[in-house]
Amino acid sequence: MKCGVVVFPGSNCDHDCYHILSHILGQETHWLWHKEEVNLESFDLVVLPGGFSYGDYLRPGAIAGFSPIMNTITRFAKAGGKVLGICNGFQVLLECGLLPGALIQNQSRKFICKNVFVSIDNPDTDFTRSCGDNRVLEIPIAHHQGSYYIDPHSLSQLEENKQIVMRYCDADGNVSSSSNPNGSVGSVAGVTNEQKNVMGLMPHPERCADPLWPRTDGQIIFQSLISAS
Amino acid sequence: MLAQIHITFKDGVLDPQGKTVHHALNDLGYDEVQEVNIGKYMEIKLDSASREEAEIRVREMCEQLLANTVIESFRFTLVDTE
Numbered sequence: 001m002k003c004g005v006v007v008f009p010g011s012n013c014d015h016d017c018y019h020i021l022s023h024i025l026g027q028e029t030h031w032l033w034h035k036e037e038v039n040l041e042s043f044d045l046v047v048l049p050g051g052f053s054y055g056d057y058l059r060p061g062a063i064a065g066f067s068p069i070m071n072t073i074t075r076f077a078k079a080g081g082k083v084l085g086i087c088n089g090f091q092v093l094l095e096c097g098l099l100p101g102a103l104i105q106n107q108s109r110k111f112i113c114k115n116v117f118v119s120i121d122n123p124d125t126d127f128t129r130s131c132g133d134n135r136v137l138e139i140p141i142a143h144h145q146g147s148y149y150i151d152p153h154s155l156s157q158l159e160e161n162k163q164i165v166m167r168y169c170d171a172d173g174n175v176s177s178s179s180n181p182n183g184s185v186g187s188v189a190g191v192t193n194e195q196k197n198v199m200g201l202m203p204h205p206e207r208c209a210d211p212l213w214p215r216t217d218g219q220i221i222f223q224s225l226i227s228a229s
Numbered sequence: 230m231l232a233q234i235h236i237t238f239k240d241g242v243l244d245p246q247g248k249t250v251h252h253a254l255n256d257l258g259y260d261e262v263q264e265v266n267i268g269k270y271m272e273i274k275l276d277s278a279s280r281e282e283a284e285i286r287v288r289e290m291c292e293q294l295l296a297n298t299v300i301e302s303f304r305f306t307l308v309d310t311e
Contacts, residue, residue, distance in 0.1 A: 059297055066294070095297065102299040104238075109245045149242055149300055183243060 001229040013050035034067040048089025061091030090200030101150035107183025126228035137217040139203035148184035237268030
């Protein structure tokens with residue numbers, strides 16, 4: 001699988017994503033500088049990593065959404081290319097309209113950095129297919145603006161189209177308000193576009209995908225993508 | 230010309246900051262406070278040929294970048310500076 005990891009000024013999980021894709025999973029991985037309109041035709045996957053692109057000025061992801069590289073990524077996505085946005089990368093995808101909804105400040109108004117459980121709502125996507133029967137993953141989150149918002153009508157449309165990929169839950173997979181860390185509507189932790197080739201999620205799979213760590217649940221996302229390519 | 234732009238959350242979008250300030254005001258004895266909405270205020274200096282043109286361009290700026298219309302609404306006024 002040929003992968004690209006986008007680097008915006010202020011990205012800080014770019015090296016983690018590169019490390020997992022290249023060193024741990026042995027995939028051909030390239031850096032994509034935000035100012036370059038690289039030809040992505042030969043790529044299978046583009047990752048927008050976490051961080052604080054453009055210092056989160058105005059709104060997280062708002063300025064990055066207009067970077068030159070986003071023109072190419074939008075074309076790549078419209079042509080069916082796979083795009084994965086993690087944390088700030090998710091915010092960028094929402095801001096540039098590749099994914100529906102928005103992310104607002106956590107209900108607690110605090111930056112939350114901890115491990116959470118997510119249940120795979122749709123195991124039949126190129127991002128989740130390797131989960132098998134393992135439908136509850138433990139993945140860290142680290143964000144201040146991670147409360148997913150979409151109006152109720154659009155939320156039910158997402159549910160109908162199976163665009164909600166994962167929801168926050170407890171260790172047994174129960175989705176409830178007590179297992180919702182940030183106040184996201186419907187406990188949504190990750191969504192896809194209608195064609196299901198673009199996914200954004202707030203949890204950080206790249207932070208639990210190196211076998212040096214006690215848990216490697218995050219590998220499921222990357223393994224699914226490798227199997228699909 | 231100066232554009233004075235206000236951006237606030239739409240109805241139904243949770244505003245945790247506004248809620249917190251609301252409670253703090255109530256705690257201070259301002260019982261009449263019913264709701265607090267916290268938003269952004271921006272001033273943009275313009276070199277526009279006309280008021281009509283400024284009106285169209287500022288609306289565009291708000292829709293394209295300054296506000297995220299999924300969650301925010303905006304309003305603005307244009308003030309003559311000369």
